[in-house]
Amino acid sequence: MDDLKDKYLAAIANASDESALEDIRVQAVGKKGEVALKMRELGKMTPEERQIVGPKLNALKGEITSAIAAKKAGLADAALDERLRSEWLDVTLPGRERRQGTIHPVSQVTEEVSAIFADMGFSVAEGPRIDTDWYNFDALNIPSHHPARAEMDTFYMHRAAGDDRPPHVLRTHTSPVQIRTMEKTGAPLRIICPGGVYRADYDQTHTPMFHQVEGLAIDKDISMANLKWVLEEFFSAFFEVEGIKTRFRASHFPFTEPSAEVDIQCSWVDGQLRIGEGDGWMEVLGSGMVHPKVLQAAGVDPYEYQGFAFGMGIDRIAMLKYGIPDLRAFFDSDLRWLRHYGFASLDQPNLHGGLSR
Numbered sequence: 340m341d342d343l344k345d346k347y348l349a350a351i352a353n354a355s356d357e358s359a360l361e362d363i364r365v366q367a368v369g370k371k372g373e374v375a376l377k378m379r380e381l382g383k384m385t386p387e388e389r390q391i392v393g394p395k396l397n398a399l400k401g402e403i404t405s406a407i408a409a410k411k412a413g414l415a416d417a418a419l420d421e422r423l424r425s426e427w428l429d430v431t432l433p434g435r436e437r438r439q440g441t442i443h444p445v446s447q448v449t450e451e452v453s454a455i456f457a458d459m460g461f462s463v464a465e466g467p468r469i470d471t472d473w474y475n476f477d478a479l480n481i482p483s484h485h486p487a488r489a490e491m492d493t494f495y496m497h498r499a500a501g502d503d504r505p506p507h508v509l510r511t512h513t514s515p516v517q518i519r520t521m522e523k524t525g526a527p528l529r530i531i532c533p534g535g536v537y538r539a540d541y542d543q544t545h546t547p548m549f550h551q552v553e554g555l556a557i558d559k560d561i562s563m564a565n566l567k568w569v570l571e572e573f574f575s576a577f578f579e580v581e582g583i584k585t586r587f588r589a590s591h592f593p594f595t596e597p598s599a600e601v602d603i604q605c606s607w608v609d610g611q612l613r614i615g616e617g618d619g620w621m622e623v624l625g626s627g628m629v630h631p632k633v634l635q636a637a638g639v640d641p642y643e644y645q646g647f648a649f650g651m652g653i654d655r656i657a658m659l660k661y662g663i664p665d666l667r668a669f670f671d672s673d674l675r676w677l678r679h680y681g682f683a684s685l686d687q688p689n690l691h692g693g694l695s696r
């Protein structure tokens with residue numbers, strides 16, 4: 340019995356993990372273990388012998404069992420210690436150097452544009468980037484055969500054969516938000532609609548996703564003169580140059596009549612573009628008086644109301660204002676570019692503090 344005890348206590352002490360301990364338990368005090376075998380021999384003993392050997396065997400069983408339990412607890416403690424050691428964290432170490440994020444030029448310029456137009460009584464309206472071709476085209480007086488539909492290099496959403504839901508597109512411009520807002524609020528109204536738009540196009544000045552801001556003012560006595568004033572106010576505030584001149588060139592959009600492309604005054608000095616001076620012109624937006632059919636499609640009575648609309652590239656005016664050469668870099672997520680062209684997060688643009696400190 341002493342041999343058994345020494346053997347097993349030594350084995351328990353040396354066990355390196357729980358499964359080794361379990362093997363020892365089965366061998367020693369399991370149903371067919373060595374202690375059980377010894378207990379079976381009790382039957383062959385005389386009652387006197389049994390009275391001495393029985394309690395001793397029981398004590399041996401108890402001793403082995405509690406040694407195993409103690410070792411098990413020890414192993415668990417050691418595992419915990421090991422985990423605590425390896426996962427230990429010195430919270431008194433200095434933290435990682437603070438890195439400050441920046442505001443993307445598109446976000447910054449969207450804020451600037453919104454602040455300027457808010458000052459002129461325009462609120463911000465938004466619409467979905469995935470829209471039906473009715474909102475993107477038909478309601479804007481672009482029927483299915485119209486070449487503008489192809490010119491806009493539209494991304495159509497996939498439709499399985501037999502799926503006859505109306506076709507959806509990635510909106511090619513922010514003009515569908517005109518329709519959605521007029522449907523919702525009726526006239527009169529004054530809104531701008533900034534947001535992402537999509538066209539299949541890619542080079543230094545075109546990316547498949549870019550940003551526009553739509554303007555729409557509908558009331559009972561609105562004319563192109565109001566449009567020109569609003570745009571000149573806007574550009575002077577945006578480029579922070581007093582009295583920027585605009586030039587309206589006759590153009591064509593199916594959703595405006597008459598239509599005009601608008602240029603702003605600029606000059607090139609030593610290869611440097613200056614907005615708001617000189618006698619050069621830079622095209623910046625499309626505009627016009629909202630076509631009566633568009634008002635009608637959106638549930639506004641064209642005999643009672645009329646108004647102007649314009650659409651302008653946000654990324655494009657950001658490039659002009661902040662001298663950013665390549666549009667593609669806007670969407671590359673290159674941290675060096677973002678650090679260079681980004682804006683401090685706490686400098687919210689507003690008209691009084693200056694738009695672009």
Ligand code: PHE
Nearest residue numbers: 512514592625626648649650
């Ligand atoms: N939607 C036109 C475009 O994307 C711009 C535009 C908007 C023109 C509103 C006139 C009026 O090119």
